[in-house]
Amino acid sequence: MSNQFIxxxxxxxxxxxxxxDELLELLVRDEIAYPWNPTDPDAEAYFDRTEAELAGVEASEDWDIAFQTDSFFACTERAWSSLEIRSVRKSLLERFGECVPHEFLETIATRARTIFSASLSPAEQLVNCVQPLLSNWAEEDLYVFARPLAHAMRSGAQPEAEPVAWEQLSAIEQARYTMKVARYALVYIENEPLD
Structure with missing residues (x-):
């Protein structure tokens, strides 16, 4: 048995x-993998050789590469956005999950993340976050609810929205509370730690 280990x-x-030995051979070989100094006379031969190799690439392959690149970055953007939305959603669920319908929190998280980087005023951001949820309210009415919260957002005050019993709120109170949840989401995104 000890023979086997030996x-x-x-x-x-x-x-x-x-x-x-392979590593040393690679390090001391004479052939340069890439010319570090493009003005070196030997670099010109390298670049000519590389261009000759790529001359056979057809336009359709260029288009295919461009398409695949666009597809890759779109997929990456969707995945990143999904992670960011999950972070906001998780925070909203922890804070308001007991009192606000989950569909509302889901919509607010998605809308807040989508419109956060748009160049909108704080009041516009708030209204855009809740408008699909409060479609029975006129836009002007939503702005009336949003203005005090937007002013507080500009001043940097922390959002205050204590958990409440959703079913016991009137329609106006539900609209105002939904606006407070949207404000909380936007402030969360603004102050979100970068991991």
């Missing part, structure tokens, strides 16, 4: 030596 030890030692 053989294994020798093979590991041999493999380690082989890897070290």
């Amino acid at each position: 053989n294994t030890g020798k093979s590991v030692a041999n493999r380690t030596c082989e890897i070290r």
Whole structure:
């Protein structure tokens, strides 16, 4: 049994030596993988050789690469956006999950993340966050609810929205409270820690 370990030890030692020798060979070889100085006369030959290799690439391949790149970045953007929305959603659920319908929190999180970077005034941001939820309210009425909260957002005051019993609120109180939840979401996004 100890013989087996000795053989294994020798093979590991041999493999380690082989890897070290390969690494040294790669480091000291004369061929340069990429010319670091583009003004060097030898660099011109490298660039000519590279251009000749790429000359056979057809336009359709360029389009395919561009399409795949666009597709990749769109997918990355969707994934990143989804993570950001989940962060806002989680915060809203922790703070208001007991008292506000989850559909409201879901919509506010998604809308807040979407419109946050748009160049809108705080009142416009608030109204845009809640408008789909409060579609029975006139836009002017929503602005009336949003103005005091927007002013507080500009002054940097922390949002105050104590949990309440949603069903016991009147329609006006529900609209105002929904606006407070939207304000909380927007302030959360603004102060969100970058992980």
